[in-house]
Amino acid sequence: MLPRLLLAALPFLGLALAQDGSLSGPTTSADAAGYSCDPSKCKLPSCNCASTDPPGGLSPEDVPQFLVFTADDAIQSYTLDSVNQFLAHRKNPNGCPIKMTYYTSLNFTNYTLVTDWYVAGNEIADHTMTHVGTPSADEVNGNLIALNALAGIPLADIKGFRAPFLNYSVDTLKLLAKSGFTYDSSASASLPVTDSGTDAYWPYTLDNGMANDCLAVPGLCKGEPKLPGFWEVPMYATFDTRGVAGVHLMDPWLDTADSNNAVNDTATLNFLKSTFTAHYSAKRQPFGLYTHPIHLSTTYPGVNAPKSTISMINNFLDWAQNQQNVWIVSTEQLLAWVQNPVPVSQLDQFAPLKCSTPQVDQKICNGMPSNEEGLLDHCAFSDFPFYTCYGCPSVEPSPGNPNPSQSTDNGHQARFRLPSNCSTPFWDPINGKCICTSDTCAFQDDSRPIGPNGANLTGGGTGSDTSAEASQSSNPYVPFNGNGAISMSTAAWPALFFSVMAVLVGAFSVIAHS
Ligand SMILES: *[C@@H]1O[C@H](CO)[C@@H](O)[C@H](O)[C@H]1NC(C)=O
Ligand SMILES: *[C@@H]1O[C@H](CO)[C@@H](O)[C@H](O)[C@H]1NC(C)=O
Ligand SMILES: *[C@@H]1O[C@H](CO)[C@@H](O)[C@H](O)[C@H]1NC(C)=O
Ligand SMILES: *[C@@H]1O[C@H](CO)[C@@H](O)[C@H](O)[C@H]1NC(C)=O
Ligand SMILES: *[C@@H]1O[C@H](CO)[C@@H](O)[C@H](O)[C@H]1NC(C)=O
Ligand SMILES: *[C@@H]1O[C@H](CO)[C@@H](O)[C@H](O)[C@H]1NC(C)=O
Ligand SMILES: [Zn+2]
Numbered sequence: 001m002l003p004r005l006l007l008a009a010l011p012f013l014g015l016a017l018a019q020d021g022s023l024s025g026p027t028t029s030a031d032a033a034g035y036s037c038d039p040s041k042c043k044l045p046s047c048n049c050a051s052t053d054p055p056g057g058l059s060p061e062d063v064p065q066f067l068v069f070t071a072d073d074a075i076q077s078y079t080l081d082s083v084n085q086f087l088a089h090r091k092n093p094n095g096c097p098i099k100m101t102y103y104t105s106l107n108f109t110n111y112t113l114v115t116d117w118y119v120a121g122n123e124i125a126d127h128t129m130t131h132v133g134t135p136s137a138d139e140v141n142g143n144l145i146a147l148n149a150l151a152g153i154p155l156a157d158i159k160g161f162r163a164p165f166l167n168y169s170v171d172t173l174k175l176l177a178k179s180g181f182t183y184d185s186s187a188s189a190s191l192p193v194t195d196s197g198t199d200a201y202w203p204y205t206l207d208n209g210m211a212n213d214c215l216a217v218p219g220l221c222k223g224e225p226k227l228p229g230f231w232e233v234p235m236y237a238t239f240d241t242r243g244v245a246g247v248h249l250m251d252p253w254l255d256t257a258d259s260n261n262a263v264n265d266t267a268t269l270n271f272l273k274s275t276f277t278a279h280y281s282a283k284r285q286p287f288g289l290y291t292h293p294i295h296l297s298t299t300y301p302g303v304n305a306p307k308s309t310i311s312m313i314n315n316f317l318d319w320a321q322n323q324q325n326v327w328i329v330s331t332e333q334l335l336a337w338v339q340n341p342v343p344v345s346q347l348d349q350f351a352p353l354k355c356s357t358p359q360v361d362q363k364i365c366n367g368m369p370s371n372e373e374g375l376l377d378h379c380a381f382s383d384f385p386f387y388t389c390y391g392c393p394s395v396e397p398s399p400g401n402p403n404p405s406q407s408t409d410n411g412h413q414a415r416f417r418l419p420s421n422c423s424t425p426f427w428d429p430i431n432g433k434c435i436c437t438s439d440t441c442a443f444q445d446d447s448r449p450i451g452p453n454g455a456n457l458t459g460g461g462t463g464s465d466t467s468a469e470a471s472q473s474s475n476p477y478v479p480f481n482g483n484g485a486i487s488m489s490t491a492a493w494p495a496l497f498f499s500v501m502a503v504l505v506g507a508f509s510v511i512a513h514s
Helices: 004-013 077-087 111-119 137-151 170-178 265-280 307-321 331-339 344-349 468-472 492-504
Strands: 065-073 101-104 123-126 204-206 227-232 287-291 326-329 356-358 377-379 386-388 443-445
Touching: 065 077, 065 265, 065 331, 077 111, 077 307, 101 111, 111 123, 111 137, 111 386, 123 137, 123 331, 137 170, 137 386, 170 227, 265 287, 265 307, 307 326, 326 331
Parallel strands: 065 101, 065 287, 065 326, 101 123
Antiparallel strands: 204 227, 356 443, 377 386
């Protein structure tokens, strides 16, 4: 399944194993689900029935086609470089940089990069501390505590969970609801949207139990578990020419498709497109790209991801973004829309899709690389050294001790951890001071008002310059409001982003409320 090279590299990174997210067939059926839900009693925003129809009774042409981009496992320079190859140069139809969800596990994570990624507007979610299936409460909650203490992520903003190996149980879901998570995204929708019994439901609450994975997880479905207000965001599989027998879930580019006996990027591109079109042209259930970015790294020593695969994925995204009303989003953005499903014509007023930049030019350690030079602490643990703004722990965090006391070796002054009333980019952990009071906290809104063509927005083609297909979409970003805001040549565009943005990607856009 995985190239030998990757398998060899993985143990050192503590990252995905081959079975981390593979599917071999349907994981549910209508019968097994035994699901019933009364939409007159279960109403948004706090309740939503499992349904293939868009939320809020909207008709599909009024619904954005969301493409959810997620990554799993440790956050390291290599994995962010990898994600940046696909997202750094793209924008959504409102001119905002793309945001994604990173299901983060602790081992091998470089905490300062978690801070940077979050301050840039991305979603940080939980994937356990040491990457275990059917995790204990300590594995799940310890990760929250460590991400809060060492990366300065507000607890309130860690809303989602994905189980390592997608291996969860009824108890996992109960534990998540009890720990105050908003959603789980470990279940699969494993039947094509074109099948009459498809399980490609829009995200739904577990007020009436689960409707996915009923054949795969004991004790699930037939109304269980009932967790009012807790959401499941299914992972939507893709299907090659064999239909339900040719199912692909995570890292579909590592799979062989059709009846081939080797990975074939053309075949992968074909099934990504055909599945996307099946969603887009019918009920517009979200489409997902669920990645383990290390597999596509070009910077991790020893991993040489095929350039052809990287450019195939960019071709796919270019193609998708050239279609109207396609938005690449994080899971929290998707969920915010499902909870409050405004039609595409009103997306200009929709705050969760906007972008804004914290205006911080003081040299404080705040998740903005331009400010924090020389201010990071280096925690030189032998298993996995990392950097942080918030002070090194005296021992490595673990599920039993997720927030060890801070080391003050060599007279190092202890850092102040993020308080609950200050937002990350405005917190100075060295002086223990919030520079964002009601008067001084400044954001700049960078999203663009939606023009008169409101219902028909595209993000424009962007991406790779390496294929004939990409070069057809010569303008890298066509702002929907028709002002030719981008004057850079097509050739300069990728060069700029791959060099500069690979380091600084989106470090300057933040959701105003976070
Ligand atoms: C960890 O982060 C520091 C600071 O950004 C960076 O210099 C270093 O290369 C990173 N290392 C890894 C493996 O991510
Ligand atoms: C994760 O790190 C801890 C602490 O170093 C270690 O005990 C554990 O074996 C690691 N687990 C994996 C899966 O690498
Ligand atoms: C799921 O996790 C449990 C507990 O860690 C383990 O016993 C089981 O083998 C795992 N199953 C799969 C399919 O990974
Ligand atoms: C790769 O897949 C494409 C599309 O299915 C097919 O036309 C081509 O022959 C395949 N290439 C190889 C080497 O199998
Ligand atoms: C935040 O809370 C701390 C401690 O409760 C308090 O001293 C501080 O004034 C508060 N800061 C703001 C900006 O509200
Ligand atoms: C959107 O595009 C469709 C198809 O091109 C067209 O029929 C429709 O009039 C357009 N709507 C708006 C508001 O421009
Ligand atoms: Zn994982």
